[in-house]
Amino acid sequence: MANQRRFTDMLADSMPKLVLAPSFLIVMVCIYGYILWTVALSFTKSRMLPQWKFVGFDQYTKLVNNDRWAVSSENLVVFGGLFIIICLVIGIGMAILLDQKIRQEGLLRTIYLYPMAISFIVTGTAWKWLLNPSMGIEKIVREWGFEDFTFDWLVNSEMVVFCLVIAAVWQSSGFVMALFLAGLRGVDSEMIKAAQLDGASMPTIYRRIILPSLKPVFFSAFVILSHIAIKSFDLVTALTGGGPGYSSDLPANFMYAHAFTRSQMGLGAASGVMMLGGVLAILIPYLYSELRGKKQ
Amino acid sequence: MIKTKAAIAGLALAVSAVVANAGEVEVLHYWTSGGEAKSVAVLKDLLTEEGHSWKDFAVAGGAGEAAMTVLKSRAVSGNPPAAAQMKGLDIQEWADLGFLANLDGVATKAGWDKLLPKVVSDIMKFEGKYVAVPVNVHRVNWLWANPAAFAKAGVKIPTTWQEMIAVGPKLKAAGIIPLAHGGQAWQDATLFEAIALGMGGSEFYNKAFVAHDDATLRSAKMVDIFKTFKATRDLIDADSPGRDWNIATSMVINGTAAMQIMGDWAKGEFTAAGKVPGTDFICAPAPQTEHQYTFNIDSFAMFGLDSKDSKVAQDSLARLIMEPKFQEAFNLNKGSIPVRQGMNETPFDSCAKASMASFSSTAKTGDLVPSFAHGMATTSSALGAISDVITNFYNSDQSADEVVVKLANAVKASM
Numbered sequence: 001m002a003n004q005r006r007f008t009d010m011l012a013d014s015m016p017k018l019v020l021a022p023s024f025l026i027v028m029v030c031i032y033g034y035i036l037w038t039v040a041l042s043f044t045k046s047r048m049l050p051q052w053k054f055v056g057f058d059q060y061t062k063l064v065n066n067d068r069w070a071v072s073s074e075n076l077v078v079f080g081g082l083f084i085i086i087c088l089v090i091g092i093g094m095a096i097l098l099d100q101k102i103r104q105e106g107l108l109r110t111i112y113l114y115p116m117a118i119s120f121i122v123t124g125t126a127w128k129w130l131l132n133p134s135m136g137i138e139k140i141v142r143e144w145g146f147e148d149f150t151f152d153w154l155v156n157s158e159m160v161v162f163c164l165v166i167a168a169v170w171q172s173s174g175f176v177m178a179l180f181l182a183g184l185r186g187v188d189s190e191m192i193k194a195a196q197l198d199g200a201s202m203p204t205i206y207r208r209i210i211l212p213s214l215k216p217v218f219f220s221a222f223v224i225l226s227h228i229a230i231k232s233f234d235l236v237t238a239l240t241g242g243g244p245g246y247s248s249d250l251p252a253n254f255m256y257a258h259a260f261t262r263s264q265m266g267l268g269a270a271s272g273v274m275m276l277g278g279v280l281a282i283l284i285p286y287l288y289s290e291l292r293g294k295k296q
Numbered sequence: 297m298i299k300t301k302a303a304i305a306g307l308a309l310a311v312s313a314v315v316a317n318a319g320e321v322e323v324l325h326y327w328t329s330g331g332e333a334k335s336v337a338v339l340k341d342l343l344t345e346e347g348h349s350w351k352d353f354a355v356a357g358g359a360g361e362a363a364m365t366v367l368k369s370r371a372v373s374g375n376p377p378a379a380a381q382m383k384g385l386d387i388q389e390w391a392d393l394g395f396l397a398n399l400d401g402v403a404t405k406a407g408w409d410k411l412l413p414k415v416v417s418d419i420m421k422f423e424g425k426y427v428a429v430p431v432n433v434h435r436v437n438w439l440w441a442n443p444a445a446f447a448k449a450g451v452k453i454p455t456t457w458q459e460m461i462a463v464g465p466k467l468k469a470a471g472i473i474p475l476a477h478g479g480q481a482w483q484d485a486t487l488f489e490a491i492a493l494g495m496g497g498s499e500f501y502n503k504a505f506v507a508h509d510d511a512t513l514r515s516a517k518m519v520d521i522f523k524t525f526k527a528t529r530d531l532i533d534a535d536s537p538g539r540d541w542n543i544a545t546s547m548v549i550n551g552t553a554a555m556q557i558m559g560d561w562a563k564g565e566f567t568a569a570g571k572v573p574g575t576d577f578i579c580a581p582a583p584q585t586e587h588q589y590t591f592n593i594d595s596f597a598m599f600g601l602d603s604k605d606s607k608v609a610q611d612s613l614a615r616l617i618m619e620p621k622f623q624e625a626f627n628l629n630k631g632s633i634p635v636r637q638g639m640n641e642t643p644f645d646s647c648a649k650a651s652m653a654s655f656s657s658t659a660k661t662g663d664l665v666p667s668f669a670h671g672m673a674t675t676s677s678a679l680g681a682i683s684d685v686i687t688n689f690y691n692s693d694q695s696a697d698e699v700v701v702k703l704a705n706a707v708k709a710s711m
Contacts, residue, residue: 047389047677048368048389048390048393048676049368049371049372049393050372062709065709066709067684067685067688067702067706068684068688071688128538132535133534133535134533134535152534154537154538155479155534155535155536155537157691157692240537240538241480241538242481243479243480243481243537243538243687243691244479244537244538244687244691245479245481245484245687245688245689245690245691245692246481246684246687246688247688247691247692257680258680260361260364260365261361261364261676261680262676262677262679262680263389263675263676263677264677264680264710
């Protein structure tokens with residue numbers, strides 16, 4: 001009897017570990033294991049298949065000297081920066097407006113949030129049609145009588161990266177709005193009333209009291225949006241196909257092309273590692289501040 | 297009861313005796329669209345007639361990109377298919393890694409060396425031994441023209457690149473887009489390749505894009521070629537970026553555009569629209585390349601197998617692919633021409649006949665050159681590097697003097 005009880009106790013104690021073990025193992029191997037594998041590959045001269053001939057930093061030198069890589073990383077900075085800033089501004093703006101105890105808030109919230117439910121492939125394809133000069137916005141405006149109207153960003157290699165921003169913002173700003181709306185609902189109404197009694201105007205209350213108290217929401221939104229930006233692949237594939245030329249390429253597209261279709265696995269792995277570096281550069285300060293906050 | 301059992305056993309024995317030499321071939325291919333699927337079915341029927349079984353392994357998508365990804369994972373895990381559709385220098389890369397089977401037994405018996413032009417058989421061989429079988433030949437340097445559009449503008453179909461650029465304004469004045477083009481990297485490369493071959497000649501072409509000679513890549517002639525290439529930009533409408541090739545072809549079919557530079561797979565679009573070659577549309581060699589031929593050949597690479605029965609079936613497959621019966625049926629469906637020389641020309645249309653005549657004659661003069669834009673001349677990494685430079689040049693305001701330096705450097709870096 002006593003033995004059996006001890007066994008069940010032991011089982012109950014180790015149950016969480018047992019249940020978590022498979023997923024822990026899978027995550028370790030399939031995520032962290034393959035990250036290490038990719039890092040190792042980036043130091044080899046692998047072409048079509050992995051080859052374990054180490055060449056040091058050769059692939060990284062090639063990468064830095066590659067024009068297409070330069071264009072795609074530049075695009076990522078422009079696209080990522082604009083995407084995050086515009087999404088935050090629009091998201092916060094809509095959240096504040098929706099927070100004014102308006103009628104039909106539930107319906108409006110759903111409408112704004114809904115683009116998030118579609119994949120970037122659909123968003124990209126729909127915006128490709130809208131932005132195409134001969135069948136989209138430009139054509140309609142011209143038919144309205146504004147003959148000189150031009151909106152040809154999609155086929156202009158200087159401006160095409162802004163098309164990516166437009167489509168991505170359309171898709172993701174509703175999500176940012178939902179995050180901030182949840183945050184706004186959590187703000188103590190007593191505090192706002194107190195400020196009102198002190199004679200503060202609504203804009204000042206938002207600027208000085210409410211938004212500063214939403215700092216954690218800012219952080220989460222920023223981290224999620226920067227992830228979306230760095231791993232954007234499907235949007236480019238559907239909206240521009242990387243073109244005109246390769247002027248709208250992002251690093252993820254570069255990585256895919258070289259690792260899988262051009263038999264340059266080493267170079268592809270090196271670009272993957274660079275992307276990981278980008279993600280870590282954002283993530284580590286975030287984790288650091290989070291963990292430090294917990295200790296206090 | 298016992299009788300039936302015995303009968304079944306006897307039947308089973310009899311069946312097993314018949315199939316003793318029959319094996320199974322698993323064939324990886326990416327011919328999944330209408331006409332292509334029909335073409336593959338021909339091969340499947342011929343193979344099953346000989347008692348072997350065909351295991352279809354079709355992977356659609358991305359002009360074979362998806363199929364190649366699947367093939368890599370299968371090969372690395374030690375379980376490759378018997379045959380895989382593969383092109384150009386990829387064959388050499390796979391053979392170099394030791395994956396491919398030696399087909400010399402079948403090849404010598406059927407005399408492939410005599411049936412194939414040397415430039416073609418060289419691609420199918422690795423270290424002097426056949427490792428792959430060619431299926432068909434596509435001519436890439438075609439000019440597809442809509443004669444009605446030319447009549448409307450009152451101009452002739454151009455035969456040189458200078459003429460081509462000169463007819464542009466007249467066609468535009470008649471409200472016609474002179475050149476239908478899709479702004480995708482491979483289409484840019486296809487157009488560039490035709491200009492390079494026409495203006496540079498076969499020797500120059502081979503030196504630059506097959507041997508990757510540095511001096512040729514940086515030469516003044518190359519600068520001229522890039523200048524002409526940029527000049528064709530004016531012949532194209534502004535909406536071309538990202539357009540698929542068949543959309544561009546349909547612009548020629550319905551007369552909104554006058555011509556297109558594209559391989560002979562474009563013919564399928566014309567015939568599917570009920571157009572007749574010679575009257576509704578013209579297939580002419582791309583300007584200045586009348587006596588030259590850029591080929592794009594589809595082939596099957598045969599993988600090394602363990603099972604003896606499967607090897608027998610694999611050899612049968614290789615033999616059948618090169619036999620006239622399959623070459624004719626397949627290419628009539630696909631719109632390409634047989635790779636086998638000395639075939640009966642009667643069932644083919646006028647464009648295909650012209651292509652066949654030119655294929656044999658250029659094979660003798662040395663003007664039969666591999667299409668680099670379609671992976672026949674270079675490894676996928678060099679092709680990627682070259683097409684990046686070309687497409688970026690075409691879509692930016694880079695000067696021709698700058699781009700030749702970029703080209704030479706990119707080719708060197710990809711080696």
